Amino acid sequence: MAIKFGRPIEMRDTPRPEVPLSSPSLDLTVRPRRNRKSEWARRLIRENVLTTNDLIWPVFVIDGENQRAPVASMPGVERLSVDQVVRAAERAVKLEIPCIALFPFTDPSLRDENGTEATNSDNLVCRSVRALKKEFPELGVLCDVALDPFTSHGHDGLLSEGKILNDETVEVLVKQSLVQAEAGCDIIAPSDMMDGRIGAIRDGLDAAGFVDVQIMAYAAKYASAFYGPFRDAIGSAKALTGDKRTYQMDPANSDEALREVELDLAEGADMVMVKPGMPYLDILRRVKDTFAVPTFAYQVSGEYAMIAAAAANGWIDGERAMLESLLAFKRAGADGVLTYFAPQVAEKLKKG
Numbered sequence: 001m002a003i004k005f006g007r008p009i010e011m012r013d014t015p016r017p018e019v020p021l022s023s024p025s026l027d028l029t030v031r032p033r034r035n036r037k038s039e040w041a042r043r044l045i046r047e048n049v050l051t052t053n054d055l056i057w058p059v060f061v062i063d064g065e066n067q068r069a070p071v072a073s074m075p076g077v078e079r080l081s082v083d084q085v086v087r088a089a090e091r092a093v094k095l096e097i098p099c100i101a102l103f104p105f106t107d108p109s110l111r112d113e114n115g116t117e118a119t120n121s122d123n124l125v126c127r128s129v130r131a132l133k134k135e136f137p138e139l140g141v142l143c144d145v146a147l148d149p150f151t152s153h154g155h156d157g158l159l160s161e162g163k164i165l166n167d168e169t170v171e172v173l174v175k176q177s178l179v180q181a182e183a184g185c186d187i188i189a190p191s192d193m194m195d196g197r198i199g200a201i202r203d204g205l206d207a208a209g210f211v212d213v214q215i216m217a218y219a220a221k222y223a224s225a226f227y228g229p230f231r232d233a234i235g236s237a238k239a240l241t242g243d244k245r246t247y248q249m250d251p252a253n254s255d256e257a258l259r260e261v262e263l264d265l266a267e268g269a270d271m272v273m274v275k276p277g278m279p280y281l282d283i284l285r286r287v288k289d290t291f292a293v294p295t296f297a298y299q300v301s302g303e304y305a306m307i308a309a310a311a312a313n314g315w316i317d318g319e320r321a322m323l324e325s326l327l328a329f330k331r332a333g334a335d336g337v338l339t340y341f342a343p344q345v346a347e348k349l350k351k352g
């Protein structure tokens with residue numbers, strides 16, 4: 001809020017009473033409202049701030065050239081062809097957003113049972129990474145590791161007789177990580193929730209000489225209804241058979257998140273993530289308090305959709321809800337947030 005002579009401008013027309021309306025009738029020594037009396041006082045005691053440095057911007061990639069395809073369930077979000085991803089990166093650099101995260105919409109003709117396209121060193125993600133790194137080497141690039149954008153059944157792992165195979169999937173995820181690292185990816189972010197994949201990927205990266213490539217583990221990832229719009233965006237919603245409850249966590253659990261995080265850290269994760277975000281702020285707080293490591297929250301597609309849809313209907317103030325939701329992550333202990341609002345927020349923060 002703009003300030004003029006110490007008084008909020010929005011209050012400038014409020015006439016000041018000449019004399020106090022009445023003498024205090026409550027005998028209060030402590031009046032917490034004193035610290036909220038004006039904008040400067042509120043700024044002075046403010047405990048948490050959101051800055052552009054806290055943002056990771058997830059971007060959806062499609063094939064083609066000069067393509068921007070809206071995602072119906074995520075108003076304001078588009079899938080971009082590689083050349084347009086580079087334009088988005090330019091915007092990120094200008095806004096000083098530290099990092100972009102890439103999620104591919106794979107052509108259905110390239111999807112198969114085993115998600116073969118995931119390990120193709122010339123797939124959409126790898127081509128995007130190379131294009132980004134060529135133009136903007138100083139912008140951080142994060143790549144998701146999981147098979148769901150590439151499998152015909154929409155699962156994150158290999159499927160056999162109705163079961164998701166753990167160890168066999170991990171082998172493929174290591175290969176997927178390697179093609180992404182070779183393309184120039186800075187942060188490998190496994191979102192698949194297989195057991196032991198962090199250690200295997202760390203070994204694979206190190207053996208190939210990628211000792212500086214970081215790993216951000218989707219460590220506590222829940223089987224959530226809030227991923228719906230994302231699955232629309234990458235085209236896996238219709239494909240998905242069944243649900244992901246044999247690998248993603250039960251929303252009823254909290255202690256289990258700590259065990260998952262502990263394992264991923266022991267296996268070599270540099271950073272951990274809690275996902276979804278707002279319904280799991282309690283988990284975020286426990287993880288941060290317990291491990292004191294770089295901890296991220298993913299404000300997922302469904303959270304974005306809720307705010308965007310309510311705002312579009314005029315039911316909430318979209319900008320304020322966006323800022324408040326992101327500040328909540330900071331308050332709960334997050335060092336950073338993956339959010340589809342990233343460019344909007346960064347623009348807002350830049351204007352001040």
Ligand SMILES: NCc1[nH]cc(CCC(=O)O)c1CC(=O)O
Pocket residue numbers: 144146148156191192226227228229230231244299300301302
């Ligand atoms: N493993 C893929 C993946 N990586 C990120 C998301 C969700 C992100 C979002 O909803 O914004 C998902 C979806 C899923 O697990 O089904």
Ligand SMILES: [Mg+2]
Pocket residue numbers: 193194195196219260263264
């Ligand atoms: Mg795990």
